[in-house]
Amino acid sequence: MxxxxxxxxxxxxxxxxxxxxxxxxxxxxxxxxxxxxxxxxxxxxxxxxxxxxxxxxxxxxxxxxxxxxxxxxxxxxxxxxFHEQVHIENNSTGHSYKSLFGRFLDDDVQFVVVEDPYIRSFHQCQNFLRLCELLVKTCSNLSNIQLVTSRDSKSEGDQRNWLHSLNEDLQRYRVKLAVEYSETLHDRQITLSSGWIIKIGRGLDFFKAPENKFCLGVYDMDLRQCHETTVDIVHSKNVKQSYG
The missing domain is CATH 1.20.58.80 (Phosphotransferase system, lactose/cellobiose-type IIA subunit)
Known part of the structure; x- marks a missing residue:
């Protein structure tokens, strides 16, 4: 060899x-x-x-x-x-959404529910955009994405416009985005119609800001340093009954 x-x-x-x-x-x-x-x-x-x-x-x-x-x-x-746990250490790299849970994104996924109270500021909405890009690329039968989040009193208008623009673009790929606002939401998880549930302690916003706009990790999130958090992955056969 x-x-x-x-x-x-x-x-x-x-x-x-x-x-x-x-x-x-x-x-x-x-x-x-x-x-x-x-x-x-x-x-x-x-x-x-x-x-x-x-x-x-x-x-x-x-x-x-x-x-x-x-x-x-x-x-x-x-x-x-089933329970699988991944611990992301402070300042560690190699934890893009694809690396963390891309193995569960396949033809069996028809809809996705994202519950995260902090999809509000510009970079948080960009994180959600990155997730949507990954879902569209890997889940060929995807038809619906539901986001449950909270409103940001400081940038509510921008938040609404960003998500509206994303919804319009997703429709080009025959995917509908539904946004629901909750003022009591605390838990953070991504639920796939195939039954997989990914619970990230910090939600989608576990990446640290890049040192500048021209450094590695600005676009490739596997090269971006992370905050410490824990990811729990479980499976439930009742997902389709709950969200379908």
Missing amino acids: SSSIESAAIKILTRGVELDTKKRYTEALVCYQEGLQILVDKMKEEADDSVKLYLRKKVEEYMKRAETIKKLVLQQKEAGK
Whole structure:
């Protein structure tokens, strides 16, 4: 196996094992699948029978664990006991919305409910815009996004205009945005019609402001430093009954 391919596969699979140990099973599964694909591609090209045998054994080993995780996640979902937690450390990077929960955004998602009392100021509405962009790109059957937030007395007019503009643009992608205002809302969570619920302690606004307008992290949120927060991911079979 060439050193570069070997290094890439080992890095990804090692990360998968680390996540597996921490019981962050859905993240581990993504790593296992990516690492396995590298090994399978290499195995197809390998001419040395001894190397090919070694690769096949590794593929079978990790594939067996990946299948075990799939069954475990399914069992926990059916029992209503699935819970995965991610702790975002202060000043850490690599936590864009796609990195955090992009693995749950797929063709099964038809509507999304975002509950966050702080989608009010300009940068907070931009965070919501970033989420909408991700949803439109990854959820091919998405038809509705519902936002539940609070009004900002200082910039209520701007807030309304920003969200109105976003709604008009979303309609070009056949997605309807419904905005509901609540003065008592406290909880922050993203609910997907597929049953996944992502609860972020700080809501969507956990990114720190960039140091200036020309530094890494201004646009790529994986490079943006974060405030400390905790992300809890659970699954409920009653989501469609509650929001559908």
